[in-house]
Amino acid sequence: MRRAPVLLGLALVPLGALTSRWGMTGHMAGHMLAVAVAAPLLAWGLTGSGLDPARRYPGIVAPLPMMLLELMTVWGWHLPLLRALADSSLVVAVLEQASFLAAGTLLWCAALNVQARAAGIGALLLTSMHMTLLGVLIGLAPRPLYICGSGPFGLDALSDQQLGGVVMLLVGGASYLIGGLVLLATLLRAGPKETA
DSSP, X not given: OOHHHHHHHHHHHHHHHHHTTSHHHHHHHHXXXXXXXXXXXXXXXXXXXXXXXXHHOTTTSOHHHHHHHHHHHHHHHTSHHHHHHHHHOHHHHHHHHHHHHHHHHHHHHHHHOGGGHHHHHHHHHHHHHHHHHHHHHHHHOSSOXXXXXXXXXXXXXXXXXXXXXXXXXXIIHHHHHHHHHHHHHHXXXXXXXXXX
16 A cells, blocks of 8 residues: 555545535535545555455446446535535534545546556546536536535625536546546556556
């Protein structure tokens, strides 16, 4: 196990929880820290070790099922009712952030698994697409969907939500797109012997 990425990934989790106090923009920044920064670091540190869930449970922690798990986690927690519950309860907020981190880490571990590299590329690119779509839907909504208190920089609720959607679109979409493209480059460089 590579300890440095694991420790850095775990260190980012409390920072993500703190950002949720800055309205919808901070909320989105916290989620993006969990799924797009901390989760890939944790997965990179765990890959190939005895703690790697994709190595231990290859039939379960596979790229496409984990992509669907993350899709359900991300979209589910952004339903206005669940979002309001997380904003009103510390226990629910911790559960929300933990589920983002867990789903993200499982997806990245599955994608980094050498035996499932091609499927991992597809899973990361599909995740980039659904993150981008959700960010666009949140950012372009004509009215506030969430009540998150005051936004940063004195933004009103709609402007705060729009900025939060942009954070999701840029950070979430870009992280998975870049990850998928990097894995594609490694697959193309590996040649037929290493990919078989």
